[in-house]
Amino acid sequence: MTKSYTEESMMLESQTSTNWTDKCHSSSQDERDVENTSVPMHKDMEDDDEVGLNRLEDEDDEEEEEEEEDGDDTKPKRRGPKKKKMTKARLQRFKLRRMKANARERSRMHGLNDALESLRKIVPCYSKTQKLSKIETLRLAKNYIWALSEILRSGKSPDLMSFVQALCKGLSQPTTNLVAGCLQLNPRTFLPEQSQEMPPHMQTASASFSALPYSYQTPGLPSPPYGTMDSSHIFHVKPHAYGSALEPFFDTALTDCTSPSFDGPLKKTIRLFSFTLCIVFYSASTLRSHTQVGIGVTFFRMC
DNA sequence: TAGGCCATCTGGTCCT
DNA sequence: AGGACCAGATGGCCTA
Numbered sequence: 036m037t038k039s040y041t042e043e044s045m046m047l048e049s050q051t052s053t054n055w056t057d058k059c060h061s062s063s064q065d066e067r068d069v070e071n072t073s074v075p076m077h078k079d080m081e082d083d084d085e086v087g088l089n090r091l092e093d094e095d096d097e098e099e100e101e102e103e104e105d106g107d108d109t110k111p112k113r114r115g116p117k118k119k120k121m122t123k124a125r126l127q128r129f130k131l132r133r134m135k136a137n138a139r140e141r142s143r144m145h146g147l148n149d150a151l152e153s154l155r156k157i158v159p160c161y162s163k164t165q166k167l168s169k170i171e172t173l174r175l176a177k178n179y180i181w182a183l184s185e186i187l188r189s190g191k192s193p194d195l196m197s198f199v200q201a202l203c204k205g206l207s208q209p210t211t212n213l214v215a216g217c218l219q220l221n222p223r224t225f226l227p228e229q230s231q232e233m234p235p236h237m238q239t240a241s242a243s244f245s246a247l248p249y250s251y252q253t254p255g256l257p258s259p260p261y262g263t264m265d266s267s268h269i270f271h272v273k274p275h276a277y278g279s280a281l282e283p284f285f286d287t288a289l290t291d292c293t294s295p296s297f298d299g300p301l302k303k304t305i306r307l308f309s310f311t312l313c314i315v316f317y318s319a320s321t322l323r324s325h326t327q328v329g330i331g332v333t334f335f336r337m338c
Numbered sequence: 339t340a341g342g343c344c345a346t347c348t349g350g351t352c353c354t
Numbered sequence: 355a356g357g358a359c360c361a362g363a364t365g366g367c368c369t370a
Contacts, residue, residue, distance in 0.1 A: 143358075
């Protein structure tokens with residue numbers, strides 16, 4: 036590993052990367068990669084990177100027509116464009132391109148993670164201590180969008196239990212617990228397969244939302260760290276705006292539905308809805324391979 | 339220790 | 355040609 040190559044990689048990093056906290060890690064990663072290669076640095080590049088690169092390119096041009104001659108008559112001749120010989124200069128350029136591409140890819144993924152973080156903050160369960168995984172964030176967001184769509188479509192205020200059930204559909208048990216913790220509910224009270232075994236006192240607790248303030252303290256709920264969650268987070272309205280949480284919201288929102296101007300909380304909801312849609316769509320499409328689920332497809336079906 | 343999650347690298351493809 | 359995007363591979367970290 037020569038000095039100039041390290042400097043060049045650092046320069047590339049500074050050009051392509053933003054202020055990520057793990058930038059040092061990324062940078063060292065590339066350095067490690069370069070170190071692993073046994074290609075010696077071109078002498079010119081030690082003096083002047085720019086000149087060195089130009090020289091390399093010139094040298095490379097001269098070798099452009101050079102082709103691999105293995106001289107092995109036993110093997111059938113390969114069709115198509117012949118593979119160019121990997122000269123030192125070409126190897127260097129290749130590495131440089133790769134490093135640039137890696138930096139771009141890191142940056143791209145960081146952008147994606149930023150978008151996911153934004154999404155985490157607007158889905159109805161945000162915790163700095165217990166972060167939702169990417170896949171669970173997307174699932175929860177999908178459920179959230181669906182739930183909001185249903186509200187807008189039906190024009191009815193939802194039962195809390197159905198709302199929570201909709202939110203937790205397909206989520207893992209830990210995430211369901213987390214959402215429950217955020218809502219200060221016991222997962223047992225709304226998980227369908229478990230609700231049948233619900234003790235009588237719990238069954239009363241699973242009544243409609245208006246009959247069950249979410250300040251309901253659950254006996255079996257694990258203790259924090261859970262995300263703090265209040266009704267204002269669910270619908271992104273200021274908590275002090277309404278004495279009781281959701282009911283007034285729906286009343287207002289549904290009244291406003293008839294208004295062409297869509298002012299008030301509904302407007303906020305719609306705006307939030309659109310924003311969530313954008314982020315989910317972007318995240319889902321980008322994460323398709325990583326999440327291994329057709330969230331994008333599901334999303335389109337939902338719409 | 340296995341499994342889940344994540345960041346990163348990498349080669350391929352498509353687009354400008 | 356170069357950048358964006360994608361999907362597979364890999365290794366590290368954490369937790370049950």
